[in-house]
Amino acid sequence: MSALLEIENLGKRFGGLQAVSSLGFTVREGEILGLIGPNGAGKSTVFNLINGVFAPDAGRVRFRDADITGAAPFRVAQLGLARTHQIVQPFASMTVLENCTVGACFGRENLPLPRAREAAREAVVLVGLEDRIDEPALHLTIAGKKRLELARALAARPALLMLDEVLAGLNPTEVARMIAIVRSIRERGVAILMIEHLMQAIMSLSDRIVVLNSGRKLSEGLPAEVARDPAVVEAYLGDPGLVQGAPR
Amino acid sequence: MADALRRPFFWIIGLAIAAFAGAPLGHDVELRESLLLAAVYITLASNLNMMLGYAGYVNFGSIVFFGLGGYFCVYFMGTLGWGLLPSVLVGGVAVSVLALLFGLGILRLRGIHFALATIGVNEAVMAFVTNFQPWGGSTGIYLSTGLFQPLGGPAQALWTVYYLLVAIMGLSLYLSYFVKSSKFGMGLLAIGQNEDAAAVLGVPAPRYKALAYSASAFLPAIAGGLYFFKGAFIQPADAFDLTLSTEAIVITMLGGQGTIFGPALGAYLYEELRGWLLTSQTFANFQLVVAGALLLVIVLFAPGGLMGLFYRRWPRLRRILE
Numbered sequence: 001m002s003a004l005l006e007i008e009n010l011g012k013r014f015g016g017l018q019a020v021s022s023l024g025f026t027v028r029e030g031e032i033l034g035l036i037g038p039n040g041a042g043k044s045t046v047f048n049l050i051n052g053v054f055a056p057d058a059g060r061v062r063f064r065d066a067d068i069t070g071a072a073p074f075r076v077a078q079l080g081l082a083r084t085h086q087i088v089q090p091f092a093s094m095t096v097l098e099n100c101t102v103g104a105c106f107g108r109e110n111l112p113l114p115r116a117r118e119a120a121r122e123a124v125v126l127v128g129l130e131d132r133i134d135e136p137a138l139h140l141t142i143a144g145k146k147r148l149e150l151a152r153a154l155a156a157r158p159a160l161l162m163l164d165e166v167l168a169g170l171n172p173t174e175v176a177r178m179i180a181i182v183r184s185i186r187e188r189g190v191a192i193l194m195i196e197h198l199m200q201a202i203m204s205l206s207d208r209i210v211v212l213n214s215g216r217k218l219s220e221g222l223p224a225e226v227a228r229d230p231a232v233v234e235a236y237l238g239d240p241g242l243v244q245g246a247p248r
Numbered sequence: 249m250a251d252a253l254r255r256p257f258f259w260i261i262g263l264a265i266a267a268f269a270g271a272p273l274g275h276d277v278e279l280r281e282s283l284l285l286a287a288v289y290i291t292l293a294s295n296l297n298m299m300l301g302y303a304g305y306v307n308f309g310s311i312v313f314f315g316l317g318g319y320f321c322v323y324f325m326g327t328l329g330w331g332l333l334p335s336v337l338v339g340g341v342a343v344s345v346l347a348l349l350f351g352l353g354i355l356r357l358r359g360i361h362f363a364l365a366t367i368g369v370n371e372a373v374m375a376f377v378t379n380f381q382p383w384g385g386s387t388g389i390y391l392s393t394g395l396f397q398p399l400g401g402p403a404q405a406l407w408t409v410y411y412l413l414v415a416i417m418g419l420s421l422y423l424s425y426f427v428k429s430s431k432f433g434m435g436l437l438a439i440g441q442n443e444d445a446a447a448v449l450g451v452p453a454p455r456y457k458a459l460a461y462s463a464s465a466f467l468p469a470i471a472g473g474l475y476f477f478k479g480a481f482i483q484p485a486d487a488f489d490l491t492l493s494t495e496a497i498v499i500t501m502l503g504g505q506g507t508i509f510g511p512a513l514g515a516y517l518y519e520e521l522r523g524w525l526l527t528s529q530t531f532a533n534f535q536l537v538v539a540g541a542l543l544l545v546i547v548l549f550a551p552g553g554l555m556g557l558f559y560r561r562w563p564r565l566r567r568i569l570e
Contacts, residue, residue: 051448077450085448091441102438105431106450113431152449 004029004064004160004191005050005081011058012042012049012215019045020215023059027160032182032192034206034223036199038235042215043195044086047162051076051083064159080108082158086165086195088145090137096148097133100124100155107156116155123155127181143174147181154185161185163194167201179205203227211235256568257425257508264512265418269411277406284410286519287417291471292492293499293511294420295464298427300497301506303460304440305355306363308493309370310468315487316343316373317469318476319383325477326391327382331398336412336473343469344462351461355454358443367490374488388483395480409478413471417512420467424508427463428570436460440506491536498539501546504555509569513554 005027012020020042027033035043048054050061055070062068068076082103091099100120105111111119124133127147132140137148146166153161163182167175179201186192196202202209202223209226211219219229226232268287272280292314299305320339324330330338354365378386399405427433435456438446447453476482495518503514522535550557559566 053444053448073444073447074450074452077448083448085445089442089445089448091438091445094437094441098434098437102434102446102451103449105434106446106452108450113434116431156450 002029003027003062005193006062007046007050007059008062009059010046010049010056010061012045012054012056018215020049020056023212023215023217025210025217025220027191027193030186030189030191031207032186032194032205034202034209035193035195035212036197036202036209037212037218040214041212043212044164045215046212047083047164047193047195050162051081074106077107077156078110080156080159081162082107082153082156082160083162084146084149084153084164084166086168088142088149090140090145090148090152092138093136095134095136096124096129096140096151097121099137099148100152103152103155104157107158109157119157120151120155123151126154126184127151128177143170146170146178150178150181154190158190160191160193163192163196165195165197167196167198175201257570260509260569261418261421261425264421265414268414268417272410280407280410282519282523284413285522286516287410287413288471288475289496289499289515289519290417290512291413291420292468292496293503293515294417294424295466295468296496297424297500297505297507297511298436298460298464300500301504301510302428302433302436302440303457304443305457305461306497307366307461307464308363308497309366309368309490310464310496311490311493312370312373312488313343313347313465313468314472314475314492315370315377315484315489316346317472318482318487319377319389320469321473322389322391322476322482323383325395326389332474332477336470336477339473340466340470344466347465348458348462351458352454355457355461370488370490370493374484377487378484384483386484388481388486391477391480393480395477406478409474413474416467416471416474421508421512423463423467424511427460428508432456432459437506494536495539498543498546500553501551502542502553504553504557504559507553507555507559507570510553510555517554 003026008024010020010023023046035046037043049056052071052073060067060069063079063081066079068079091102097120100123101116104119105113105116124130127150129144129147129151132144137145140148150166167178170178182192182205206223208221209223210217211226211232213235218235219226219232268283271283292310296307296310299307317339320342321335324335324338325332350369354362354369357365377383383389393402396402396405399408435451438451439453439456443453499514499518500511502518503512504510521538525535525538546553
């Protein structure tokens with residue numbers, strides 16, 4: 001499989017804190033790559049560096065053979081890289097459909113409005129929000145807003161989708177539903193880079209895992225390999241979920 | 249376009265234009281003057297609404313477009329000897345281009361900082377014009393009444409100006425509709441709701457904001473040209489009067505920011521209220537106190553304005569009108 005997203009030697013410093021340093025990894029076409037690490041490891045910062053919310057101090061980001069290092073977020077989105085936010089950011093007084101239409105008409109395919117509405121409708125159905133389609137986003141529950149966040153990113157028909165803790169704050173039923181949605185997105189050929197704290201979920205969803213600690217790459221490999229890595233177990237000491245959740 | 253003909257808004261705006269054009273029936277001058285001010289208010293508020301209501305950027309200095317449009321027109325006519333139509337049109341284009349340049353600069357700012365910068369733009373332009381001798385400096389420019397002759401003399405010229413202002417008002421309403429129902433408008437509304445999230449979804453926010461700022465300058469600049477031609481006199485204190493900017497904000501909030509008809513409804517009601525307050529001795533020059541109180545009440549109790557209240561009461565209405 002060829003590389004879709006390549007990150008080389010990425011670095012970012014906030015004041016005295018080296019948030020990310022010499023980080024490199026690759027996301028291949030069609031795969032799910034899990035990005036895990038303890039709180040404060042720099043996972044969300046990595047997302048922000050990739051999609052241009054922050055410009056990196058060092059290193060390069062290449063997406064579909066184009067250098068997008070430090071490019072503005074809207075350009076990155078137009079190239080086909082969509083993301084969700086850890087803290088949901090809906091357009092509160094726009095309806096579910098309108099929220100997704102924005103994703104569809106400004107994302108990768110740059111669709112005209114009527115066709116964007118069709119793409120948006122498909123995305124809404126895919127995440128199972130069709131019964132709330134004409135309601136303002138602010139009326140949704142937190143689980144609904146998380147699914148909206150996902151639908152909006154998906155409506156752009158991206159080549160790569162970055163998911164920032166889409167499972168956080170959901171109850172077990174909602175988690176199971178969201179996992180099924182993520183799987184169905186992958187089946188459509190969309191590559192996924194996801195940050196997740198729910199070990200069992202990310203271990204079973206991901207093809208490969210990258211472990212981050214204090215802004216550096218601690219380990220990389222298949223979920224089972226990563227779970228057995230002594231350095232990873234040490235970083236997660238006291239988090240037995242990692243070991244229990246790992247496929248053997 | 250053919251689709252637009254089937255939409256109610258198209259005919260409602262048409263009716264409003266016909267009512268404005270027909271009401272004074274070519275002889276009721278007092279009614280005409282009141283409706284002329286209403287048409288100016290509607291033009292200012294509808295265009296302000298594209299920044300304030302759609303993109304969520306408070307422009308406190310929107311009057312600078314009106315004033316500059318006035319200056320360009322008066323200068324082109326009085327000094328260069330151009331006709332009325334080329335003067336207002338070239339003035340409108342010139343102000344739009346200037347707005348684009350200002351916009352690219354100050355639209356990096358957000359929230360309160362942007363609002364302050366828009367006041368700064370108005371004050372800076374006023375200070376410049378006050379010291380700019382080709383435009384008469386602080387004393388301003390008088391137009392010779394001879395300039396009314398090509399339009400059939402002063403009396404006929406005032407009617408022509410009135411009809412042109414009503415046309416500009418109608419164009420402002422149509423522009424509001426077409427922007428709101430376009431992809432461009434969808435991007436502006438997304439920016440207004442959450443600019444960072446919009447950018448992450450691919451909305452080219454810097455370009456869209458600058459375009460909206462520039463587009464919202466064009467028709468007010470033409471209205472300014474017509475308005476100051478009608479008065480045959482322009483001076484900095486009238487052209488760049490922040491009072492009118494503030495009134496445009498009150499009007500937009502009163503009618504309902506972000507809606508298509510809100511600014512028009514607000515403008516008409518405000519002009520009626522102003523007329524009534526001006527004629528009543530006890531309340532002379534009291535309209536600004538009322539405007540301030542109105543703004544407080546709206547922001548506190550009805551942030552969606554009158555149209556917001558109507559749409560909440562009758563949700564079907566939104567689907568028909570928007």
